[in-house]
Amino acid sequence: MESSVSAVLDIPSARPTETAALGHGSPEARAVTEDGDVVLLVPAASPAAQLAARASGDEVTAVMEITDVAPVAVPHRVRGRAWVAGWLTPVGREERADLARLITARHPGGPPAADIAWVLLRLEVGEAYVDDLWGAESVEPDDFAAASPDPLAPHEAELLQHLAASHDDQMRTLCGLLGDPGPACAAASARAVPLSVDRYGMRVRFCDLEGHQAGACFDARFEFPDPVDDVAQLRQAMRLLFAAAAE
Structure with a gap:
């Protein structure tokens, strides 16, 4: 896909x-x-x-x-x-x-x-x-x-759809890595949608955060510690990213 x-x-x-x-x-x-x-x-x-x-x-x-x-x-x-x-x-x-x-x-x-x-x-x-x-x-x-093509390109759509459908709560925790967002990330309407992923990192689109205009969105890029070469390495990189957001 x-x-x-x-x-x-x-x-x-x-x-x-x-x-x-x-x-x-x-x-x-x-x-x-x-x-x-x-x-x-x-x-x-x-x-x-x-x-x-x-x-x-x-x-x-x-x-x-x-x-x-x-x-x-x-x-x-x-x-x-x-x-x-x-x-x-x-x-x-x-x-x-x-x-x-x-x-x-x-x-x-x-x-x-x-x-x-x-x-x-x-x-x-x-x-x-x-x-x-x-x-x-x-x-x-x-x-x-x-x-050269990114090694994750053949799997990107399936990966992003899985993150959006099954890891919504974890995706929203990434807002905490943006610095000092305050209560903005806790807004009930806040959304964090995985927009793209490649061997170097993931881009997330945040929308409807508290304190922002309704319907307003912005993108944030989260770099992986090391480039990944396959889906298995991506899963490990994502675990580290979510763990850092949960701290």
Whole structure:
């Protein structure tokens, strides 16, 4: 289970005489190669596939917009957006098998409709831009290629949903680590919702604390003593965090 991440592919070069939606579509699956290219799985009849095929070797400029939505119920659920711009081409026959395996490893469920013909497209990254909970900045192609996925990413949604559903009281105790909150944390309406977790720490959104405007929220980041590499280490880090909050 993963967080609610959606991707939309926009091809600005779509001819204006064609339908307005021609250059837009959502890839069914995506993965990143070791070289930093983005592989997209799209229906063969999709606008993106048709435009890339008709280009006959010419470069097709495309922009993929990715929206990340928190997998828990919380005000202002959009955690971030990213834009990846580059050049779109069909995947060559000699690479299809390897890149299909890459897509399958990233999305083991495979395409949901067996009666649809699927094709692979390659987006060679020219530039990227991220605007999320950590700030906004551009990302160079070399940095994009060198980045590695967080080991908790495949489990994040399930972990956050479990914390929100089963550890609400413990989550609220984290308010006590914010300094000198006074009685604010004890308010009956106070909420502490786990917003994101990665190998370095957890971000919590506090809402409706006493002394704050009704409906007001703010985020706090709690760093782990050491980076975690798996779910077992995360559980230990969370136990230490809750123990510190209970002191």
